[in-house]
Amino acid sequence: MATQSLTVTASGSFSLTDSDGNSVFSYSPSFTTATEVTDSNHMHTGEILTNGTSATTINSALNNKDLVYTFIKNVDTDYVVTVIPDGDIIAHLNPGECMFSPVHVDGAGDASNNLDIQAATAAQKVQYLICDGKDTGINTDD
Amino acid sequence: MAKNYTLAVSLNMSATTSTGYSQSQSGAFTLNITGVDQIATGRIDCATGSDGTIMAAPGYGKAIYVKNLDDANVLEVYSGASSDNDLIGVLKAGEFLFVVLRDTNTVTARGLGGTVTAEYFAVEIDTNA
Numbered sequence: 001m002a003t004q005s006l007t008v009t010a011s012g013s014f015s016l017t018d019s020d021g022n023s024v025f026s027y028s029p030s031f032t033t034a035t036e037v038t039d040s041n042h043m044h045t046g047e048i049l050t051n052g053t054s055a056t057t058i059n060s061a062l063n064n065k066d067l068v069y070t071f072i073k074n075v076d077t078d079y080v081v082t083v084i085p086d087g088d089i090i091a092h093l094n095p096g097e098c099m100f101s102p103v104h105v106d107g108a109g110d111a112s113n114n115l116d117i118q119a120a121t122a123a124q125k126v127q128y129l130i131c132d133g134k135d136t137g138i139n140t141d142d
Numbered sequence: 143m144a145k146n147y148t149l150a151v152s153l154n155m156s157a158t159t160s161t162g163y164s165q166s167q168s169g170a171f172t173l174n175i176t177g178v179d180q181i182a183t184g185r186i187d188c189a190t191g192s193d194g195t196i197m198a199a200p201g202y203g204k205a206i207y208v209k210n211l212d213d214a215n216v217l218e219v220y221s222g223a224s225s226d227n228d229l230i231g232v233l234k235a236g237e238f239l240f241v242v243l244r245d246t247n248t249v250t251a252r253g254l255g256g257t258v259t260a261e262y263f264a265v266e267i268d269t270n271a
Contacts, residue, residue, distance in 0.1 A: 004159065004160075005159060005160035006157060006158070006159055007157070007158045007159075008155065008156070008157050008158075009154075009155070009156045009157075009158075010153075010154065010155045010156075010237075010238070011153075011154045012151070012152060012153045012154070012207070012238065012240055013150075013151070013152040014149070014150070014151055014152075014207055014240065014263065015149070015150045016147055016148070016149050016150075016181070016263070016265060017147065017148050017150070018145045018146070018147050019145050019146040019147065020145065024147065024181065024183075025183050025263055027207060027209075027261070027263065029207075029209050029238040029261075031236045031237050031238065033234075033237075035160065043157040043159065043165060044165070045165040045166075045167060067232060069155065069157070071153065071155040071167045071169075073167065073169040080244070083241075086229075088228045088229065089221075089228065089243070089245070090221070090228070090229075090230045090231070090241055090243070091230075091241040091242055091243060092203070092242060092243055092244040092245070093242060094242075096169075096171045097151075097169075097171050097242055098151075098153050098167075098169030098171065099153075099239075099240060099241045099242065100153050100155055100238075100239060100240055100241075101230060101231035101239035101240070101241055102231050102232050102233060102234070102237055102239065103231060103232075104229055104231070104232045127167060128167070129155050129156075129157060129165055129166065129167040131155075131157035133234075136216050136232055136234065136254075138216065138218070138232060138254060
C-alpha cells in the first residue's frame, strides 16, 4: 500500500521597536515536524480569487481536517480577508499581511470540513500553502 | 505621551514529500501601531483544563505569536475563552503560530495532557495598523 509522507518546516522573525528606536522584543522561532505518514494525504499551494465576498474553501476534501499546517497571505491591495476554519475566525489579514498556524478545522469533532477565506467588500486574491499534519487526538468544543 | 511602535514580521513555510516534491510560501510586512496601551510578552504556564490569559481584551485588535515550549504536550490557543469556539491553533511541542485578529476578544491558551509553558507576544493594534 502506498503512503504519503510529509514534512513541514516553518520559521518566522518578529521584532517590535518603539518610536524612539528602542527594541521592545525580538523572536525568531522555527520548527520542523517529524516526517509523518499517519493522516498525511495532501499538500498544496496556490493563488485564488475569492468568490466575491462569499466564503471560499481552500482546503481539499483529502486534507486532514484534524490538523493542517496553514500559511495564508493576502496578496491583493484593497480589502481585509478573513480566515475561517469550521465557521470560526482565526485571522483578519489586510493587504500584504500573512499568517501561519497549525489549524484544527474539525474543532468540535462535528465533521466540519472547510477551511474558508472570505473577503470584505469585494473579491481579493490570496496565496496559500496547506499541508496535512498528524492528528493530535483532541476533540475540543472548537 | 504614549509611544508608537513598529512590528516587523517575516514568515516562511515549506512542505516536502518523501519523493522530494517541495512547495513553499513566505511573506513579510510591517504594522505601524499608534495609540495602543497593551503589549504583552513573556512566558506563561498553561494548565490543563483551565485558560491561561495571554492578553486581556484589546480595544480594536491584536497581533499574536505563541510558541509551545513543552517537549511533549499539546497547547491550544484561543481568541476568547476556550468555551467561545475560537480555536486559533493547536501547537505540538516546539511549534508556533502567528496571526493578526481585528477583534476585541481576549487571548487564552490551555495545555493538554499536562501543564505547558507558552512563549508569546500579543501586541494591541489600532484601526490604522
